[in-house]
Amino acid sequence: MTDTIPLAGYLFRRLHEAGLRAVHGVPGDYNLVMMDYIVPAGLEWVGNCNELNAGYAADGYARVKGIGALVTTFGVGELSAINAIAGSYAELAPVVHIVGTPKRALQTRGVKLHHSVCSGKPSDFTMFAEMYSKVTVAQENLWDASTAPSQIDRAIRECVLQSRPVYIQVPSDMVTEPLPASSLAQPLDLTLPSNNPELEQEVCDIIVDRISSATQPFILIDAGTSRYGLTGEADELVQRTGFPTATTPFGKGIPDETLPNFHGIYASVGENTYVPYVESCDLVINIGPIHSNVNTSCFTTIPNPKVSVVFDQTSITIGSKVWNVLPKSVLRRVVDRLEHIMFSFWQYPSLPDPRATLNRIPPVARTGALTQDIFWKRMSRFFRPGDMVLTETGTASSGGRDFVFPRNVGMINSGVWLSIGYMLAAAQGVALAQRTLASSYKHARTILFEGDGSFQVTAQELSTIIRKQLNVIIFVINNDGYTIERLIHGMEAEYNDIAQWKYLDSPSYFGAPSDGSYPVLTARVSTWGELDDVLSRDDFQRSCGLRMVEVMMGVSDCSQTLRDFLEMYASKKD
Incomplete structure:
Protein backbone atom coordinates (compact mmCIF):
# COMPACT_ATOMS: atom_id res chain seq x y z
CA MET A 1 0.00 0.00 0.00
CA THR A 2 1.36 3.44 -0.93
CA ASP A 3 1.73 6.14 1.69
CA THR A 4 -1.09 8.23 0.22
CA ILE A 5 -4.28 7.70 -1.74
CA PRO A 6 -6.19 10.30 -3.80
CA LEU A 7 -9.30 11.59 -2.08
CA ALA A 8 -11.61 10.20 -4.74
CA GLY A 9 -9.87 6.83 -4.51
CA TYR A 10 -10.45 6.81 -0.77
CA LEU A 11 -14.12 7.70 -1.20
CA PHE A 12 -14.86 4.91 -3.67
CA ARG A 13 -12.77 2.36 -1.77
CA ARG A 14 -14.83 3.10 1.35
CA LEU A 15 -18.06 2.70 -0.59
CA HIS A 16 -16.85 -0.66 -1.84
CA GLU A 17 -16.07 -1.64 1.74
CA ALA A 18 -19.64 -0.72 2.70
CA GLY A 19 -20.98 -3.24 0.18
CA LEU A 20 -21.44 -1.08 -2.91
CA ARG A 21 -20.52 -2.65 -6.24
CA ALA A 22 -21.93 -0.15 -8.77
CA VAL A 23 -22.13 3.62 -9.10
CA HIS A 24 -24.93 5.24 -11.10
CA GLY A 25 -24.88 8.74 -12.52
CA VAL A 26 -24.21 11.14 -15.36
CA PRO A 27 -20.84 12.71 -16.21
CA GLY A 28 -20.33 16.47 -16.12
CA ASP A 29 -17.29 18.70 -16.27
CA TYR A 30 -17.12 19.16 -12.50
CA ASN A 31 -17.06 15.41 -11.80
CA LEU A 32 -15.15 13.93 -14.75
CA VAL A 33 -11.75 13.46 -13.09
CA MET A 34 -13.41 12.04 -9.98
CA MET A 35 -15.06 9.31 -12.03
CA ASP A 36 -11.65 8.00 -13.14
CA TYR A 37 -11.39 6.43 -9.67
CA ILE A 38 -14.63 4.42 -9.75
CA VAL A 39 -13.54 1.31 -11.66
CA PRO A 40 -10.08 1.04 -9.98
CA ALA A 41 -11.92 0.84 -6.65
CA GLY A 42 -13.66 -2.34 -7.81
CA LEU A 43 -16.93 -0.63 -8.71
CA GLU A 44 -18.95 -0.82 -11.90
CA TRP A 45 -19.89 2.44 -13.58
CA VAL A 46 -23.50 2.69 -14.78
CA GLY A 47 -24.04 5.73 -16.94
CA ASN A 48 -27.71 6.65 -16.90
CA CYS A 49 -29.71 8.65 -19.40
CA ASN A 50 -30.35 11.50 -16.97
CA GLU A 51 -29.80 12.28 -13.31
CA LEU A 52 -33.39 11.63 -12.23
CA ASN A 53 -33.17 8.13 -13.63
CA ALA A 54 -29.78 7.67 -11.98
CA GLY A 55 -31.30 8.57 -8.62
CA TYR A 56 -34.17 6.15 -9.09
CA ALA A 57 -31.78 3.38 -10.19
CA ALA A 58 -29.46 3.97 -7.22
CA ASP A 59 -32.50 3.82 -4.94
CA GLY A 60 -33.64 0.49 -6.41
CA TYR A 61 -30.12 -0.86 -6.14
CA ALA A 62 -29.93 0.24 -2.50
CA ARG A 63 -33.18 -1.49 -1.56
CA VAL A 64 -31.66 -4.81 -2.62
CA LYS A 65 -27.95 -4.33 -1.83
CA GLY A 66 -28.16 -2.20 1.34
CA ILE A 67 -26.42 0.85 -0.13
CA GLY A 68 -26.55 2.69 -3.46
CA ALA A 69 -24.67 5.64 -4.93
CA LEU A 70 -24.86 8.14 -7.74
CA VAL A 71 -22.51 10.81 -9.06
CA THR A 72 -23.80 14.04 -10.60
CA THR A 73 -22.38 17.41 -11.42
CA PHE A 74 -23.01 20.64 -9.56
CA GLY A 75 -26.27 22.55 -10.06
CA VAL A 76 -27.97 21.21 -13.14
CA GLY A 77 -27.10 17.61 -12.39
CA GLU A 78 -27.83 17.47 -8.70
CA LEU A 79 -31.11 19.34 -9.00
CA SER A 80 -32.27 16.93 -11.69
CA ALA A 81 -31.80 14.15 -9.14
CA ILE A 82 -33.33 15.82 -6.09
CA ASN A 83 -36.80 14.33 -6.66
CA ALA A 84 -35.30 10.84 -6.54
CA ILE A 85 -33.27 11.64 -3.43
CA ALA A 86 -36.35 13.04 -1.71
CA GLY A 87 -38.08 9.75 -2.48
CA SER A 88 -35.16 7.86 -0.96
CA TYR A 89 -35.46 10.02 2.14
CA ALA A 90 -39.23 9.50 2.41
CA GLU A 91 -39.04 5.76 1.84
CA LEU A 92 -35.83 5.01 3.74
CA ALA A 93 -33.39 4.01 1.01
CA PRO A 94 -29.64 4.32 1.79
CA VAL A 95 -28.23 6.28 -1.15
CA VAL A 96 -24.97 8.25 -1.25
CA HIS A 97 -25.23 11.22 -3.59
CA ILE A 98 -21.79 12.51 -4.65
CA VAL A 99 -21.67 15.91 -6.35
CA GLY A 100 -18.68 17.27 -8.23
CA THR A 101 -18.41 21.02 -7.55
CA PRO A 102 -16.20 23.84 -8.87
CA LYS A 103 -12.73 24.54 -7.50
CA ARG A 104 -12.66 25.98 -3.98
CA ALA A 105 -11.01 29.25 -4.94
CA LEU A 106 -13.66 29.94 -7.57
CA GLN A 107 -16.42 29.25 -5.08
CA THR A 108 -14.85 31.51 -2.46
CA ARG A 109 -14.58 34.41 -4.92
CA GLY A 110 -18.16 33.95 -6.10
CA VAL A 111 -17.10 33.66 -9.74
CA LYS A 112 -20.00 33.62 -12.19
CA LEU A 113 -19.73 30.03 -13.35
CA HIS A 114 -21.89 27.89 -15.59
CA HIS A 115 -24.37 25.61 -13.82
CA SER A 116 -24.80 28.28 -11.13
CA VAL A 117 -27.46 30.99 -10.94
CA CYS A 118 -24.64 33.42 -11.78
CA SER A 119 -25.32 36.10 -9.17
CA GLY A 120 -21.62 36.53 -8.46
CA LYS A 121 -22.05 35.68 -4.77
CA PRO A 122 -20.43 32.84 -2.80
CA SER A 123 -23.97 31.74 -1.90
CA ASP A 124 -24.30 30.51 -5.49
CA PHE A 125 -22.28 27.51 -4.37
CA THR A 126 -24.08 26.75 -1.11
CA MET A 127 -27.74 27.11 -2.09
CA PHE A 128 -28.06 23.67 -3.63
CA ALA A 129 -26.47 22.03 -0.61
CA GLU A 130 -29.02 23.88 1.54
CA MET A 131 -31.79 22.37 -0.57
CA TYR A 132 -30.32 18.91 -0.10
CA SER A 133 -30.05 19.38 3.64
CA LYS A 134 -33.84 18.97 3.78
CA VAL A 135 -33.84 15.53 2.15
CA THR A 136 -30.61 13.93 3.40
CA VAL A 137 -29.52 12.89 6.89
CA ALA A 138 -25.89 13.98 6.51
CA GLN A 139 -24.12 16.52 4.33
CA GLU A 140 -20.36 16.75 3.86
CA ASN A 141 -18.29 19.19 1.81
CA LEU A 142 -14.79 17.73 1.33
CA TRP A 143 -12.99 21.05 1.56
CA ASP A 144 -10.01 20.03 3.71
CA ALA A 145 -7.84 16.95 3.17
CA SER A 146 -7.13 16.64 6.89
CA THR A 147 -10.79 16.07 7.72
CA ALA A 148 -11.94 14.38 4.50
CA PRO A 149 -11.46 10.74 5.65
CA SER A 150 -13.56 11.22 8.78
CA GLN A 151 -16.18 13.14 6.80
CA ILE A 152 -16.48 10.36 4.24
CA ASP A 153 -16.66 7.67 6.90
CA ARG A 154 -19.27 9.61 8.85
CA ALA A 155 -21.49 10.13 5.81
CA ILE A 156 -21.40 6.45 4.81
CA ARG A 157 -22.10 5.39 8.38
CA GLU A 158 -25.13 7.66 8.66
CA CYS A 159 -26.41 6.49 5.29
CA VAL A 160 -26.30 2.83 6.29
CA LEU A 161 -27.42 3.14 9.90
CA GLN A 162 -30.27 5.55 9.25
CA SER A 163 -31.17 3.92 5.92
CA ARG A 164 -31.55 7.31 4.30
CA PRO A 165 -29.63 9.32 1.69
CA VAL A 166 -26.55 11.44 2.36
CA TYR A 167 -24.93 14.20 0.31
CA ILE A 168 -21.19 14.59 -0.35
CA GLN A 169 -19.66 17.51 -2.26
CA VAL A 170 -16.25 17.02 -3.87
CA PRO A 171 -14.64 20.23 -5.22
CA SER A 172 -12.85 19.45 -8.46
CA ASP A 173 -9.47 20.54 -7.06
CA MET A 174 -9.87 18.10 -4.14
CA VAL A 175 -10.31 14.97 -6.28
CA THR A 176 -6.61 14.08 -6.38
CA GLU A 177 -5.69 15.57 -3.02
CA PRO A 178 -3.54 12.99 -1.21
CA LEU A 179 -4.90 11.38 1.92
CA PRO A 180 -3.00 9.05 4.26
CA ALA A 181 -3.44 5.52 2.92
CA SER A 182 -3.29 4.33 6.51
CA SER A 183 -6.78 5.77 6.95
CA LEU A 184 -8.10 2.72 5.09
CA ALA A 185 -6.59 0.38 7.65
CA GLN A 186 -9.33 1.21 10.16
CA PRO A 187 -12.48 -0.65 9.04
CA LEU A 188 -15.72 1.25 8.59
CA ASP A 189 -17.86 0.97 11.69
CA LEU A 190 -21.39 0.29 10.47
CA THR A 191 -22.78 -1.18 13.66
CA LEU A 192 -24.82 0.34 16.44
CA PRO A 193 -23.26 -0.67 19.75
CA SER A 194 -25.53 -1.82 22.53
CA ASN A 195 -25.60 1.18 24.80
CA ASN A 196 -27.49 -0.39 27.68
CA PRO A 197 -27.67 -4.21 27.83
CA GLU A 198 -29.47 -4.13 31.19
CA LEU A 199 -32.22 -1.91 29.82
CA GLU A 200 -32.49 -4.06 26.69
CA GLN A 201 -33.02 -7.11 28.88
CA GLU A 202 -35.65 -5.29 30.91
CA VAL A 203 -37.58 -4.38 27.75
CA CYS A 204 -37.18 -7.95 26.48
CA ASP A 205 -38.71 -9.30 29.69
CA ILE A 206 -41.70 -6.97 29.38
CA ILE A 207 -42.31 -7.99 25.76
CA VAL A 208 -41.98 -11.71 26.46
CA ASP A 209 -44.45 -11.35 29.34
CA ARG A 210 -46.91 -9.55 27.05
CA ILE A 211 -46.50 -12.27 24.42
CA SER A 212 -46.95 -15.07 26.93
CA SER A 213 -50.14 -13.62 28.37
CA ALA A 214 -51.78 -12.50 25.13
CA THR A 215 -55.14 -14.09 24.33
CA GLN A 216 -55.70 -12.38 20.97
CA PRO A 217 -52.36 -11.40 19.44
CA PHE A 218 -51.40 -10.06 16.03
CA ILE A 219 -48.12 -9.26 14.26
CA LEU A 220 -48.04 -6.44 11.68
CA ILE A 221 -44.95 -6.10 9.50
CA ASP A 222 -44.25 -2.84 7.69
CA ALA A 223 -41.56 -1.58 5.32
CA GLY A 224 -39.35 -0.36 8.17
CA THR A 225 -38.74 -4.01 9.07
CA SER A 226 -36.35 -4.42 6.16
CA ARG A 227 -35.01 -0.86 6.29
CA TYR A 228 -33.99 -1.25 9.95
CA GLY A 229 -32.43 -4.68 9.49
CA LEU A 230 -35.14 -6.51 11.43
CA THR A 231 -36.28 -8.97 8.76
CA GLY A 232 -34.49 -12.05 10.09
CA GLU A 233 -35.70 -11.57 13.64
CA ALA A 234 -39.23 -10.74 12.48
CA ASP A 235 -39.39 -13.96 10.45
CA GLU A 236 -38.32 -15.98 13.47
CA LEU A 237 -40.88 -14.23 15.66
CA VAL A 238 -43.67 -15.08 13.23
CA GLN A 239 -42.61 -18.72 13.03
CA ARG A 240 -41.95 -19.29 16.73
CA THR A 241 -45.12 -17.68 18.04
CA GLY A 242 -47.48 -18.83 15.31
CA PHE A 243 -49.36 -15.57 15.89
CA PRO A 244 -51.62 -14.31 13.08
CA THR A 245 -49.44 -12.12 10.89
CA ALA A 246 -49.98 -9.63 8.08
CA THR A 247 -48.14 -6.84 6.31
CA THR A 248 -49.11 -3.35 5.33
CA PRO A 249 -49.22 -2.67 1.58
CA PHE A 250 -45.73 -1.13 1.85
CA GLY A 251 -44.42 -4.11 3.80
CA LYS A 252 -45.55 -6.77 1.33
CA GLY A 253 -42.83 -9.20 0.31
CA ILE A 254 -40.90 -9.05 3.59
CA PRO A 255 -42.19 -12.12 5.51
CA ASP A 256 -42.58 -15.67 4.24
CA GLU A 257 -46.05 -15.72 2.70
CA THR A 258 -46.20 -19.51 2.65
CA LEU A 259 -46.52 -19.74 6.44
CA PRO A 260 -49.96 -20.90 7.64
CA ASN A 261 -50.23 -17.93 10.03
CA PHE A 262 -49.69 -15.36 7.28
CA HIS A 263 -52.91 -13.57 6.35
CA GLY A 264 -52.02 -11.20 3.53
CA ILE A 265 -52.27 -7.43 3.65
CA TYR A 266 -53.95 -5.69 6.54
CA ALA A 267 -56.22 -3.03 5.08
CA SER A 268 -59.72 -1.70 5.60
CA VAL A 269 -60.56 -1.97 1.89
CA GLY A 270 -60.76 -5.03 -0.31
CA GLU A 271 -62.48 -8.38 -0.05
CA ASN A 272 -60.33 -9.82 2.76
CA THR A 273 -60.42 -7.17 5.47
CA TYR A 274 -60.34 -8.15 9.11
CA VAL A 275 -60.11 -4.82 10.92
CA PRO A 276 -62.57 -5.84 13.69
CA TYR A 277 -60.30 -8.71 14.72
CA VAL A 278 -57.24 -6.49 15.03
CA GLU A 279 -59.16 -3.74 16.79
CA SER A 280 -60.14 -6.23 19.50
CA CYS A 281 -56.62 -7.68 19.93
CA ASP A 282 -54.96 -7.42 23.33
CA LEU A 283 -51.48 -7.42 21.74
CA VAL A 284 -50.27 -6.04 18.40
CA ILE A 285 -46.56 -6.35 17.64
CA ASN A 286 -46.01 -3.62 15.06
CA ILE A 287 -42.60 -3.85 13.38
CA GLY A 288 -41.21 -0.96 11.33
CA PRO A 289 -44.39 1.11 10.95
CA ILE A 290 -44.68 3.79 8.25
CA HIS A 291 -48.03 5.45 8.77
CA SER A 292 -48.77 7.23 5.50
CA ASN A 293 -52.35 7.62 4.34
CA VAL A 294 -51.80 5.19 1.45
CA ASN A 295 -50.17 2.60 3.68
CA THR A 296 -52.88 2.71 6.37
CA SER A 297 -56.06 2.91 4.30
CA CYS A 298 -56.41 6.62 5.10
CA PHE A 299 -55.23 6.08 8.71
CA THR A 300 -57.92 3.47 9.48
CA THR A 301 -55.51 0.58 10.13
CA ILE A 302 -53.10 2.11 12.63
CA PRO A 303 -53.14 -0.33 15.58
CA ASN A 304 -54.38 0.76 18.98
CA PRO A 305 -51.28 2.16 20.75
CA LYS A 306 -52.56 0.99 24.14
CA VAL A 307 -52.05 -2.67 23.17
CA SER A 308 -49.13 -2.21 20.80
CA VAL A 309 -45.44 -3.04 21.03
CA VAL A 310 -43.83 -0.91 18.32
CA PHE A 311 -40.34 -1.63 16.98
CA ASP A 312 -39.17 1.59 15.34
CA GLN A 313 -35.81 2.63 13.92
CA THR A 314 -34.06 3.55 17.17
CA SER A 315 -36.63 2.88 19.89
CA ILE A 316 -39.36 0.58 21.15
CA THR A 317 -42.73 1.85 22.32
CA ILE A 318 -44.84 -0.26 24.68
CA GLY A 319 -48.21 1.33 25.31
CA SER A 320 -47.45 4.95 26.11
CA LYS A 321 -43.82 4.47 27.15
CA VAL A 322 -40.87 4.89 24.78
CA TRP A 323 -37.68 2.94 25.44
CA ASN A 324 -34.51 4.25 23.79
CA VAL A 325 -32.93 0.88 23.12
CA LEU A 326 -31.73 -0.89 20.00
CA PRO A 327 -34.78 -2.61 18.45
CA LYS A 328 -32.74 -5.25 16.64
CA SER A 329 -30.88 -6.25 19.78
CA VAL A 330 -34.07 -6.44 21.84
CA LEU A 331 -35.98 -8.38 19.18
CA ARG A 332 -33.08 -10.81 18.97
CA ARG A 333 -33.30 -11.33 22.75
CA VAL A 334 -37.06 -11.81 22.52
CA VAL A 335 -36.81 -14.42 19.76
CA ASP A 336 -34.12 -16.34 21.64
CA ARG A 337 -36.26 -16.36 24.79
CA LEU A 338 -39.23 -17.73 22.86
CA GLU A 339 -37.31 -20.70 21.49
CA HIS A 340 -38.56 -23.02 24.23
CA ILE A 341 -42.00 -21.52 24.79
CA MET A 342 -45.01 -23.20 23.19
CA PHE A 343 -47.90 -21.07 21.96
CA SER A 344 -51.38 -22.24 21.19
CA PHE A 345 -54.86 -20.82 20.88
CA TRP A 346 -58.01 -22.40 22.18
CA GLN A 347 -59.28 -21.64 18.72
CA TYR A 348 -57.20 -20.08 15.97
CA PRO A 349 -59.09 -17.10 14.53
CA SER A 350 -60.85 -17.44 11.21
CA LEU A 351 -58.87 -15.01 9.07
CA PRO A 352 -58.39 -14.77 5.29
CA ASP A 353 -56.00 -17.25 3.73
CA PRO A 354 -54.35 -15.53 0.75
CA ARG A 355 -53.23 -18.87 -0.69
CA ALA A 356 -56.83 -20.06 -0.85
CA THR A 357 -57.71 -17.16 -3.16
CA LEU A 358 -55.66 -18.83 -5.88
CA ASN A 359 -58.19 -21.66 -5.91
CA ARG A 360 -61.12 -19.24 -6.11
Missing part, protein backbone atom coordinates in the same frame (compact mmCIF):
# COMPACT_ATOMS: atom_id res chain seq x y z
CA ILE A 361 -60.07 -17.22 -9.14
CA PRO A 362 -63.08 -17.09 -11.47
CA PRO A 363 -62.73 -19.13 -14.65
CA VAL A 364 -62.13 -17.12 -17.78
CA ALA A 365 -62.68 -17.73 -21.46
CA ARG A 366 -59.56 -17.74 -23.62
CA THR A 367 -61.12 -15.08 -25.82
CA GLY A 368 -62.21 -12.93 -22.86
CA ALA A 369 -60.77 -9.43 -22.40
CA LEU A 370 -58.23 -8.91 -19.64
CA THR A 371 -59.51 -7.26 -16.46
CA GLN A 372 -57.55 -6.02 -13.50
CA ASP A 373 -59.67 -7.70 -10.82
CA ILE A 374 -58.56 -11.10 -12.15
CA PHE A 375 -55.21 -10.28 -13.79
CA TRP A 376 -53.24 -9.63 -10.61
CA LYS A 377 -54.47 -12.76 -8.85
CA ARG A 378 -53.69 -14.96 -11.84
CA MET A 379 -50.17 -13.52 -12.15
CA SER A 380 -49.32 -15.07 -8.77
CA ARG A 381 -48.88 -18.41 -10.55
CA PHE A 382 -46.01 -16.93 -12.58
CA PHE A 383 -43.70 -16.09 -9.68
CA ARG A 384 -40.94 -18.34 -8.40
CA PRO A 385 -38.33 -18.18 -5.60
CA GLY A 386 -35.63 -15.59 -6.21
CA ASP A 387 -37.88 -13.14 -8.05
CA MET A 388 -37.89 -9.46 -7.20
CA VAL A 389 -41.23 -7.88 -8.14
CA LEU A 390 -41.78 -4.15 -8.67
CA THR A 391 -45.20 -2.51 -9.00
CA GLU A 392 -45.44 1.09 -10.19
CA THR A 393 -47.62 3.67 -8.48
CA GLY A 394 -51.19 3.53 -9.76
CA THR A 395 -53.28 0.54 -10.77
CA ALA A 396 -50.21 -1.72 -10.72
CA SER A 397 -49.33 -0.90 -7.13
CA SER A 398 -52.88 -1.48 -5.99
CA GLY A 399 -53.26 -4.63 -8.06
CA GLY A 400 -50.01 -6.03 -6.71
CA ARG A 401 -51.61 -6.30 -3.29
CA ASP A 402 -53.40 -9.37 -4.65
CA PHE A 403 -50.18 -11.21 -5.43
CA VAL A 404 -49.55 -14.40 -3.48
CA PHE A 405 -45.83 -15.11 -3.34
CA PRO A 406 -43.90 -18.33 -2.91
CA ARG A 407 -41.03 -18.32 -0.44
CA ASN A 408 -38.10 -15.99 -1.11
CA VAL A 409 -39.83 -13.49 -3.38
CA GLY A 410 -39.24 -9.82 -2.64
CA MET A 411 -41.33 -6.82 -3.61
CA ILE A 412 -40.70 -3.13 -4.15
CA ASN A 413 -43.61 -0.72 -4.25
CA SER A 414 -44.10 2.83 -3.05
CA GLY A 415 -45.97 3.66 0.11
CA VAL A 416 -45.10 7.32 0.60
CA TRP A 417 -43.46 9.18 -2.29
CA LEU A 418 -45.49 7.71 -5.20
CA SER A 419 -43.44 9.31 -7.96
CA ILE A 420 -44.58 7.82 -11.25
CA GLY A 421 -41.74 6.61 -13.45
CA TYR A 422 -39.67 5.51 -10.48
CA MET A 423 -40.10 1.78 -11.04
CA LEU A 424 -38.65 1.45 -14.55
CA ALA A 425 -35.38 3.14 -13.59
CA ALA A 426 -35.41 1.37 -10.22
CA ALA A 427 -35.78 -1.95 -12.03
CA GLN A 428 -32.44 -1.30 -13.70
CA GLY A 429 -30.81 -0.83 -10.29
CA VAL A 430 -32.62 -3.82 -8.80
CA ALA A 431 -31.61 -6.12 -11.67
CA LEU A 432 -27.99 -5.01 -11.36
CA ALA A 433 -28.04 -5.67 -7.63
CA GLN A 434 -29.69 -9.05 -8.25
CA ARG A 435 -26.83 -9.94 -10.57
CA THR A 436 -24.23 -9.17 -7.91
CA LEU A 437 -26.09 -11.23 -5.30
CA ALA A 438 -27.23 -14.27 -7.27
CA SER A 439 -24.94 -17.29 -7.45
CA SER A 440 -26.48 -17.92 -10.84
CA TYR A 441 -27.89 -14.74 -12.32
CA LYS A 442 -30.01 -16.55 -14.89
CA HIS A 443 -32.29 -17.67 -12.06
CA ALA A 444 -32.76 -14.19 -10.58
CA ARG A 445 -35.62 -12.37 -12.28
CA THR A 446 -36.54 -8.73 -11.89
CA ILE A 447 -40.23 -8.42 -12.80
CA LEU A 448 -41.74 -4.98 -13.35
CA PHE A 449 -45.41 -4.05 -13.67
CA GLU A 450 -45.57 -0.56 -15.15
CA GLY A 451 -48.39 1.63 -16.45
CA ASP A 452 -48.06 3.17 -19.89
CA GLY A 453 -48.07 6.70 -18.48
CA SER A 454 -45.34 5.88 -15.97
CA PHE A 455 -43.29 4.14 -18.65
CA GLN A 456 -43.19 7.33 -20.67
CA VAL A 457 -41.65 9.28 -17.77
CA THR A 458 -38.40 7.29 -17.60
CA ALA A 459 -38.48 5.22 -20.80
CA GLN A 460 -34.85 6.06 -21.64
CA GLU A 461 -33.65 3.76 -18.88
CA LEU A 462 -34.71 0.79 -20.97
CA SER A 463 -31.55 1.53 -22.95
CA THR A 464 -29.42 1.11 -19.81
CA ILE A 465 -31.11 -2.22 -19.08
CA ILE A 466 -30.20 -3.31 -22.61
CA ARG A 467 -26.68 -1.89 -22.53
CA LYS A 468 -25.93 -3.66 -19.25
CA GLN A 469 -27.66 -6.83 -20.54
CA LEU A 470 -29.81 -7.17 -17.45
CA ASN A 471 -32.41 -9.85 -16.83
CA VAL A 472 -35.71 -7.96 -16.69
CA ILE A 473 -39.34 -8.82 -17.42
CA ILE A 474 -41.61 -5.83 -18.03
CA PHE A 475 -45.39 -5.91 -18.15
CA VAL A 476 -46.55 -2.57 -19.59
CA ILE A 477 -50.17 -2.01 -18.59
CA ASN A 478 -51.56 -0.11 -21.57
CA ASN A 479 -54.79 1.52 -20.42
CA ASP A 480 -54.45 4.59 -22.62
CA GLY A 481 -53.35 7.21 -20.14
CA TYR A 482 -53.22 8.06 -16.46
CA THR A 483 -55.97 5.75 -15.25
CA ILE A 484 -55.24 6.33 -11.57
CA GLU A 485 -55.66 10.09 -12.13
CA ARG A 486 -58.80 9.55 -14.22
CA LEU A 487 -60.33 7.61 -11.34
CA ILE A 488 -59.52 10.42 -8.92
CA HIS A 489 -60.71 13.24 -11.17
CA GLY A 490 -61.18 13.94 -14.86
CA MET A 491 -62.15 10.63 -16.45
CA GLU A 492 -62.55 12.25 -19.85
CA ALA A 493 -60.15 15.17 -19.30
CA GLU A 494 -57.47 15.78 -21.90
CA TYR A 495 -54.81 16.27 -19.23
CA ASN A 496 -55.06 12.57 -18.37
CA ASP A 497 -54.37 11.51 -21.96
CA ILE A 498 -50.95 10.45 -23.22
CA ALA A 499 -49.45 9.80 -26.65
CA GLN A 500 -49.93 6.29 -27.99
CA TRP A 501 -46.43 4.88 -28.22
CA LYS A 502 -45.36 1.73 -30.02
CA TYR A 503 -44.04 0.27 -26.78
CA LEU A 504 -42.87 -3.03 -28.23
CA ASP A 505 -40.67 -1.20 -30.75
CA SER A 506 -38.75 0.50 -27.95
CA PRO A 507 -36.17 -2.29 -27.37
CA SER A 508 -35.04 -1.96 -30.98
CA TYR A 509 -34.93 1.82 -30.81
CA PHE A 510 -32.97 1.70 -27.55
CA GLY A 511 -30.27 -0.50 -29.00
CA ALA A 512 -31.21 -4.13 -28.43
CA PRO A 513 -28.83 -6.24 -30.55
CA SER A 514 -30.32 -8.25 -33.38
CA ASP A 515 -27.70 -11.01 -33.30
CA GLY A 516 -29.21 -12.84 -30.31
CA SER A 517 -26.32 -12.00 -27.97
CA TYR A 518 -28.88 -10.42 -25.65
CA PRO A 519 -32.24 -12.15 -26.02
CA VAL A 520 -35.27 -9.90 -26.40
CA LEU A 521 -38.83 -11.20 -26.49
CA THR A 522 -41.86 -8.94 -26.98
CA ALA A 523 -45.57 -9.66 -27.10
CA ARG A 524 -48.91 -7.86 -26.96
CA VAL A 525 -51.80 -9.54 -25.16
CA SER A 526 -55.44 -8.52 -24.90
CA THR A 527 -57.14 -11.82 -24.01
CA TRP A 528 -56.61 -14.47 -21.35
CA GLY A 529 -55.61 -16.99 -23.97
CA GLU A 530 -52.94 -14.73 -25.41
CA LEU A 531 -51.60 -14.02 -21.92
CA ASP A 532 -51.47 -17.70 -20.99
CA ASP A 533 -49.71 -18.57 -24.24
CA VAL A 534 -46.96 -16.03 -23.53
CA LEU A 535 -46.51 -16.95 -19.87
CA SER A 536 -46.30 -20.66 -20.65
CA ARG A 537 -43.45 -20.27 -23.12
CA ASP A 538 -40.24 -21.74 -21.71
CA ASP A 539 -38.13 -19.04 -23.34
CA PHE A 540 -40.27 -16.43 -21.57
CA GLN A 541 -40.11 -18.02 -18.14
CA ARG A 542 -36.51 -19.14 -18.03
CA SER A 543 -34.35 -17.36 -20.58
CA CYS A 544 -32.17 -14.36 -19.77
CA GLY A 545 -32.45 -10.94 -21.30
CA LEU A 546 -35.37 -8.57 -21.77
CA ARG A 547 -38.94 -9.81 -21.99
CA MET A 548 -41.56 -7.17 -22.56
CA VAL A 549 -45.32 -7.72 -22.65
CA GLU A 550 -47.82 -5.00 -23.51
CA VAL A 551 -50.98 -5.82 -21.57
CA MET A 552 -54.07 -4.16 -23.05
CA MET A 553 -56.54 -3.03 -20.38
CA GLY A 554 -59.67 -0.89 -20.31
CA VAL A 555 -59.25 2.86 -19.84
CA SER A 556 -61.25 2.97 -16.61
CA ASP A 557 -60.61 -0.59 -15.44
CA CYS A 558 -59.06 -1.17 -12.03
CA SER A 559 -59.31 -3.56 -9.11
CA GLN A 560 -62.22 -3.26 -6.72
CA THR A 561 -59.72 -2.69 -3.91
CA LEU A 562 -58.50 0.46 -5.65
CA ARG A 563 -62.05 1.70 -6.21
CA ASP A 564 -62.82 1.19 -2.52
CA PHE A 565 -59.67 3.01 -1.48
CA LEU A 566 -60.34 5.97 -3.77
CA GLU A 567 -63.87 6.28 -2.41
CA MET A 568 -62.44 6.32 1.10
CA TYR A 569 -59.73 8.80 0.04
CA ALA A 570 -62.31 11.13 -1.48
CA SER A 571 -64.44 11.05 1.66
CA LYS A 572 -61.49 11.85 3.94
CA LYS A 573 -59.54 14.38 1.86
CA ASP A 574 -60.88 17.32 3.83
